[in-house]
Amino acid sequence: MFIYIFLFVFVLGALGLVIHFSLDKKVIYKDLKNKHVVVTGGSSGIGKSAAVEAARLGAHVTVIGRDTGKLSAAVAEITANCRDKNNQKVQYVALDVTSDYKAIEKSFVSIEEKLGPIFMLINCAGMCICGQFEKTDPDVIKQMVDLNYFGTAYPTRYVLQGMKKRNEGLIVFVSSEAALIGIYGYSAYSAGKWAVRGLAESVIMELVGTNVRLTLAFPPDTDTPGFKNEDLTKPEETKLISVTAGLHSPDDVGKQMIHDALTGKTYSVYSVSGTLLTLLFGGSIDSPMQVVLQVLSLSVVRIIMVGILLSFYNIVRDGLKKKNEVKTK
Ligand SMILES: NC(=O)C1=CN([C@@H]2O[C@H](COP(=O)(O)OP(=O)(O)OC[C@H]3O[C@@H](n4cnc5c(N)ncnc54)[C@H](OP(=O)(O)O)[C@@H]3O)[C@@H](O)[C@H]2O)C=CC1
Ligand SMILES: CCCCCCCCCCCCCCCC(=O)[C@@H](N)CO
Structure with a gap:
């Protein structure tokens, strides 16, 4: 018996x-x-909070979005948070990140001309429209991938070249806990966020030998204008399931996102559910301690996860029962 324990500890x-x-x-x-x-999507929610934190840490900040009203209000708020107002520059650029690559490139070239080479890119522009897949408008299915995947992939494709040349830079991808587990009602949305995760883990391997770093963020539900909007299309089942991860503040998420990137974390995680989901389904190796804890806890966490998954299926089954009752009345 002792010999096995000894061997296990040794391994x-x-x-x-x-x-x-x-x-x-x-x-x-x-x-x-x-x-x-x-910061793409820096005029609202998590992106705005991340931009404010960057300003507090002394950065020159460019926020990207489509609505110039929201953008100029955000610039005022970010400027008010600058550590050294006289020397820090804050600007906005109106750009639809679902545009074709040429348009993205043109816009990013002019962004760099104005405030200098990009040191950090936070890909936060994104949105979620919920619903069962077969009832989702085909245009929405495409939009979820155009915005959540290509809206991250193209700006990243652009900045990687300069960052690799300068041998410095930080990139953040804003994925979601819904990229670690499939959930009723998030079908069209989560596909785009899973794609972002796949891109992140491949690009991270392509960064070997450079000082460029990429952080993949997995926010849980966060109380933003985008979240309020998504609630309008969210089925009851989806609400009941995602309540497991809680509702978080955009300032907490935005701030931690910046600090996780600055300290070289591969994953940025904000909740207990995020910790368990990345433990089960994640691929990153951040530290020896992380891997040792994974080896020791995985089978127990898997058991917990199976229980949780079964309870999610029950939520969907209950919803179906209720709908059938309404129909037969
Ligand atoms: N809130 C949540 O619960 C969670 C959010 N996330 C992700 O975090 C990110 C931020 O979410 P959140 O803060 O809630 O979102 P918000 O809706 O509050 O903000 C979204 C931002 O993205 C911009 N944006 C949207 N579409 C485009 C576009 N086509 N081109 C350029 N900019 C665009 C918006 O500006 P404008 O409309 O003017 O273009 C706005 O600045 C998203 O990627 C979201 O998927 C992940 C997990 C949970
Ligand atoms: C003890 C806990 C164990 C872990 C169980 C797993 C819990 C799953 C909850 C998943 C929540 C998904 C949030 C997605 C948010 C999002 O992306 C949208 N709000 C988009 O804006």
Whole structure:
């Protein structure tokens, strides 16, 4: 018996050591003084909170969105939060991130001409329209991928070239906890967010040997204008299921997102459910301790997860029962 425990501890220790010596060195930044930070979707919600935090840390900030009214209000709020108002520049650029690559490139070239090379890109523009898949407007199905995937992929394609040349830079992808588990009512939306996750993990491997870093964020429900809007199309089942992850504040999420990126975290996670979901389904290796904890806890967490999943299926079954009762009345 003892020999097995000893062997197990030995193997874990060896694994930890191998990881310790294999991991790329962490690139850690204390602040963003004089760095140019671009936030798509920076005029509202999580993106605006992240832009405010970047301004507090000394960055020059560009926010991107479509509605110039919202953008100029955001610029005023971000400017008010600058650490050194006289030297920091804050601007907005009206751009639809679902545009074709040429338009994105043109806009980003002029963004860099105005405030300098981009040090950090936060891809936060995104939205969710809920519903059962076969009832979803085909145009909406396409929009969910155009905005949530291509809206991240194209700006990233552009900044990666310059960042790799300068051998510095941070990129954040804003995915979702709905990219770790499939949920009733999020069918069209989560596909785009899963795509973002796939792109992130491949690009991270392509960054080996450089000082460019990418952080993949998995927000839970967050109390933003976008969230209020999405609630209008959200089926009862989806509400009952996602309540498991709680409702979070955009300021907490935006702030942590910036700090996780600055400290070189591969994943940025904001809730207990996010911690468990990334533990089960994630692929990142951030530290020896993380992997050791995974090895020790995975089977128990899997059991918990199966219970939770079964309860989600029950929520859907109950919903169906209620709908049938209404029909037969
Ligand atoms: N809130 C939540 O519960 C969660 C949100 N997320 C993700 O976080 C991100 C931010 O969400 P949230 O803060 O709630 O969203 P909001 O709706 O509050 O803000 C969305 C931002 O994106 C911009 N945007 C939308 N479409 C486009 C477009 N085509 N081109 C350029 N900009 C665009 C909006 O400006 P404008 O409309 O003027 O273009 C706005 O600035 C999204 O990617 C979302 O999917 C992930 C998990 C949970
Ligand atoms: C103890 C807990 C165990 C873990 C169980 C898993 C819980 C699953 C909840 C998933 C919630 C999905 C939120 C998606 C938010 C989102 O992307 C939209 N709001 C878009 O704006």
